Amino acid sequence: MKKIILALAAVAVLAISCDNKSKELNEKFTQLMTQKDSLQTVSADLQATFEKMTTMHKQMSEKINAMQPLDSSLLASLAEHEAAFTSQSTVLEGQKKTFEGYVDLATNFAALSAEEKEAQINTIIENNTKMMEENTTLKTLQENMMKAHEGIMAKLNDTTATTNTEKK
Numbered sequence: 001m002k003k004i005i006l007a008l009a010a011v012a013v014l015a016i017s018c019d020n021k022s023k024e025l026n027e028k029f030t031q032l033m034t035q036k037d038s039l040q041t042v043s044a045d046l047q048a049t050f051e052k053m054t055t056m057h058k059q060m061s062e063k064i065n066a067m068q069p070l071d072s073s074l075l076a077s078l079a080e081h082e083a084a085f086t087s088q089s090t091v092l093e094g095q096k097k098t099f100e101g102y103v104d105l106a107t108n109f110a111a112l113s114a115e116e117k118e119a120q121i122n123t124i125i126e127n128n129t130k131m132m133e134e135n136t137t138l139k140t141l142q143e144n145m146m147k148a149h150e151g152i153m154a155k156l157n158d159t160t161a162t163t164n165t166e167k168k
Helices: 002-066 072-111 114-167
Strands: none
Touching: 002 072, 002 114, 072 114
16 A cells, blocks of 8 residues: 555656646747747848848949949959858848747647757757857848948949049
């Protein structure tokens, strides 16, 4: 009889322990999804800046290609920026796919076992950390590129103004 009572007590303790673990995992997941919302906002801002810069880049490219004679240093700057745009696009697209994966995970999270939940949470932590680092890098890169674009546009405007003055 004592063995039965001890076994039932052990099962009860185990059930309470598992319930607490599941509750902790659900709370952690909720916190991570809040963090994801913040990351998604930052990513959207970076995407908007990226689109603005690509539009500005196209305008610069048209002006540079219309120059006579062509300025090879400006062409080199354009090529550097195009490579940076490709890199940024890849990072932003990867983040978009990660966020889409989070939506799928959120719909299925409750059905996962505790071990699966813990594994998913660890993956989310890694992904969020990676995205925070990427966002910091992208922000710095975009700020530097924006300054470079402004410098190039100023140079183009000076060249255009000088050319127009010479023609008159």
